[in-house]
Amino acid sequence: MHIPADLDTPALVVDGGRLEANLARMEAAASAAGVELRPHAKTHKCVEIARRQLAHRAAGLTVATLAEAELFARAGCDRLFIAYPLWAGGARRARLAALHERAELRVGVDSLVAAGQLAAAASSTARPLQVLIEVDCGQHRTGVPPQDVAGLAADCLRLGLDVIGAFSHPGHAYLAVDGVAAAAADERSALTAAGTALAGLLDRPPVLSGGSTPTVYDGMARPLTEARPGTYVFGDRQQMYLSGMAEGDIALVVAARVVSAPRPGEAVLDSGSKALSGDRPPWLTGHGLVLEAPEATIDVLSEEHAVVRGLRTPLAVGDLVRVIPNHVCTVVNLARELLVVSDGVVTDRWPVSSRRTAS
Amino acid sequence: MHIPADLDTPALVVDGGRLEANLARMEAAASAAGVELRPHAKTHKCVEIARRQLAHRAAGLTVATLAEAELFARAGCDRLFIAYPLWAGGARRARLAALHERAELRVGVDSLVAAGQLAAAASSTARPLQVLIEVDCGQHRTGVPPQDVAGLAADCLRLGLDVIGAFSHPGHAYLAVDGVAAAAADERSALTAAGTALAGLLDRPPVLSGGSTPTVYDGMARPLTEARPGTYVFGDRQQMYLSGMAEGDIALVVAARVVSAPRPGEAVLDSGSKALSGDRPPWLTGHGLVLEAPEATIDVLSEEHAVVRGLRTPLAVGDLVRVIPNHVCTVVNLARELLVVSDGVVTDRWPVSSRRTAS
Numbered sequence: 001m002h003i004p005a006d007l008d009t010p011a012l013v014v015d016g017g018r019l020e021a022n023l024a025r026m027e028a029a030a031s032a033a034g035v036e037l038r039p040h041a042k043t044h045k046c047v048e049i050a051r052r053q054l055a056h057r058a059a060g061l062t063v064a065t066l067a068e069a070e071l072f073a074r075a076g077c078d079r080l081f082i083a084y085p086l087w088a089g090g091a092r093r094a095r096l097a098a099l100h101e102r103a104e105l106r107v108g109v110d111s112l113v114a115a116g117q118l119a120a121a122a123s124s125t126a127r128p129l130q131v132l133i134e135v136d137c138g139q140h141r142t143g144v145p146p147q148d149v150a151g152l153a154a155d156c157l158r159l160g161l162d163v164i165g166a167f168s169h170p171g172h173a174y175l176a177v178d179g180v181a182a183a184a185a186d187e188r189s190a191l192t193a194a195g196t197a198l199a200g201l202l203d204r205p206p207v208l209s210g211g212s213t214p215t216v217y218d219g220m221a222r223p224l225t226e227a228r229p230g231t232y233v234f235g236d237r238q239q240m241y242l243s244g245m246a247e248g249d250i251a252l253v254v255a256a257r258v259v260s261a262p263r264p265g266e267a268v269l270d271s272g273s274k275a276l277s278g279d280r281p282p283w284l285t286g287h288g289l290v291l292e293a294p295e296a297t298i299d300v301l302s303e304e305h306a307v308v309r310g311l312r313t314p315l316a317v318g319d320l321v322r323v324i325p326n327h328v329c330t331v332v333n334l335a336r337e338l339l340v341v342s343d344g345v346v347t348d349r350w351p352v353s354s355r356r357t358a359s
Numbered sequence: 360m361h362i363p364a365d366l367d368t369p370a371l372v373v374d375g376g377r378l379e380a381n382l383a384r385m386e387a388a389a390s391a392a393g394v395e396l397r398p399h400a401k402t403h404k405c406v407e408i409a410r411r412q413l414a415h416r417a418a419g420l421t422v423a424t425l426a427e428a429e430l431f432a433r434a435g436c437d438r439l440f441i442a443y444p445l446w447a448g449g450a451r452r453a454r455l456a457a458l459h460e461r462a463e464l465r466v467g468v469d470s471l472v473a474a475g476q477l478a479a480a481a482s483s484t485a486r487p488l489q490v491l492i493e494v495d496c497g498q499h500r501t502g503v504p505p506q507d508v509a510g511l512a513a514d515c516l517r518l519g520l521d522v523i524g525a526f527s528h529p530g531h532a533y534l535a536v537d538g539v540a541a542a543a544a545d546e547r548s549a550l551t552a553a554g555t556a557l558a559g560l561l562d563r564p565p566v567l568s569g570g571s572t573p574t575v576y577d578g579m580a581r582p583l584t585e586a587r588p589g590t591y592v593f594g595d596r597q598q599m600y601l602s603g604m605a606e607g608d609i610a611l612v613v614a615a616r617v618v619s620a621p622r623p624g625e626a627v628l629d630s631g632s633k634a635l636s637g638d639r640p641p642w643l644t645g646h647g648l649v650l651e652a653p654e655a656t657i658d659v660l661s662e663e664h665a666v667v668r669g670l671r672t673p674l675a676v677g678d679l680v681r682v683i684p685n686h687v688c689t690v691v692n693l694a695r696e697l698l699v700v701s702d703g704v705v706t707d708r709w710p711v712s713s714r715r716t717a718s
């Protein structure tokens with residue numbers, strides 16, 4: 001990826017051509033598998049990219065928070081799945097009701113208490129709220145075990161919620177570099193069980209929604225009717241190991257400047273943890289891949305410093321470098337805008353719109 | 360700290376009384392030691408708090424980036440030290456010159472190349488730019504070794520820069536829970552050597568600027584003429600170990616909601632790494648202290664989930680909890696605003712103003 005030499009740093013630079021190629025590749029894979037694509041917008045939090053995903057025949061967007069859903073709905077991207085066990089108490093009740101009125105909304109649920117709040121929020125609106133039961137496929141984060149899906153779904157139906165299916169997240173695919181296929185199999189198994197549990201309760205075939213970028217690259221297969229990859233739009237250093245994305249597929253780099261080179265074989269970049277984020281899976285060494293010095297390691301991050309060690313060719317103060325971050329989702333969340341480049345020229349600036357607290 | 364029950368979460372809540380007590384305590388300590396206070400504003404990035412620090416007799420503010428300096432200067436806080444080896448090439452040249460014209464600016468330097476860019480930026484202005492030589496006191500991040508201070512200072516003077524002193528950051532105080540006193544001693548030693556090196560070159564006694572919250576709590580002692588603590592305004596979980604701050608001194612918590620409780624002894628909060636940040640020193644277990652369940656561990660963070668394990672008293676879906684974050688500086692950087700509470704009532708909302716990229 002070519003970037004302009006005079007960039008102010010740190011900056012997030014997106015290669016428009018690679019982004020487009022990543023969107024087209026995922027569209028083709030979903031189409032070939034007969035699976036609907038509902039990409040996770042938490043990765044980019046960017047309306048411009050959401051619109052491109054929808055143009056590439058995404059059935060809608062997935063988001064993680066109510067605030068993200070509100071943002072995309074305001075921008076006209078109104079087929080939205082909040083794939084999260086949303087708490088809709090307090091002031092959220094009116095916000096959720098308003099969003100439900102204006103958007104084609106689906107919400108995740110994994111407890112009776114939260115289901116009650118969702119039903120209360122929807123009670124003032126003209127139609128029932130669509131929900132998907134979250135099933136735990138092995139990450140052991142949120143979600144009920146497969147054997148509890150039928151019970152929770154029946155409770156939700158009694159509360160007046162419109163149960164349309166189940167969803168899962170095979171997040172344990174990220175725990176080891178060779179665990180992707182097993183996590184994908186775990187998810188297929190959990191969603192198969194959930195589908196069986198729901199078949200007797202619903203009058204339509206259930207939506208069975210799953211997938212993350214690594215498991216979707218591993219194959220979109222039945223029982224999944226819907227896939228929710230996020231990171232595929234940009235890729236990152238993790239995905240180079242987990243999804244087989246090549247360096248030439250990575251559509252986002254952090255442009256950073258060498259600000260200090262006080263010791264032989266070392267350099268300090270201005271992309272600290274407030275630019276690169278501290279995310280690092282235990283199986284990955286260092287805090288990003290410096291394309292100008294792939295042999296080196298970003299050994300230590302502090303807030304505004306990244307200490308690079310093991311340089312074979314020295315980097316000099318003032319040099320501009322490109323860093324592929326470990327985990328792009330948390331990196332984008334730290335930025336205000338994405339600089340879009342084509343042939344080394346900035347052609348666009350896209351705002352990152354949905355940073356927050358609160359959610 | 361009492362917080363309102365109906366808060367939307369995740370949210371950053373500041374206890375106004377505790378904040379004021381922390382400011383007063385640091386003012387008194389600096390005054391007793393005869394050391395000027397120039398607190399680091401990267402912790403709060405908040406004009407309201409900067410003004411309170413100045414009201415508590417801070418000599419000025421420290422910042423880490425040009426963008427932070429510009430922000431505080433615009434707000435009228437114009438005695439500013441960019442304690443960072445600032446790169447002033449490209450479009451930065453005009454920005455730095457403009458800031459130098461309007462503010463009482465000091466900038467850090469640790470290389471001849473960066474010094475040349477600083478001098479070029481200042482050359483269009485009416486007066487020389489004040490710089491401090493960064494000396495490495497043992498963190499081995501940026502800064503020159505003490506024996507190189509005289510040479511770099513002489514080079515800076517030849518370039519027309521106004522060398523007024525040296526600064527250091529004893530960041531290695533954070534590497535181990537029992538390393539604070541040794542890091543503080545390292546810094547005193549490095550600044551003593553820097554002071555000796557500069558004494559023959561300057562016609563005024565040099566500014567010798569150091570300190571972080573832990574080493575400043577350990578004592579503000581000569582040769583330091585200036586201290587730059589940042590985290591003391593709020594405190595955090597790290598500072599409870601490193602600085603001896605008590606739980607009752609901690610002025611900021613992350614308010615979070617239990618969104619799922621799928622397994623006995625566990626609960627999932629909505630404060631993931633996009634709220635709590637992933638910062639965790641190796642000597643600290645877990646990603647924050649849940650005040651409602653101090654026996655438990657925030658074991659795993661994903662972007663919008665915090666998985667709490669080891670609960671002795673169950674937390675229920677919908678419960679509101681307060682989390683003392685590990686490292687408050689990276690947490691505030693993720694937020695849009697700080698909710699100020701007094702006796703459990705929100706009395707103010709202060710914007711966090713200087714999030715970015717670029718810097």
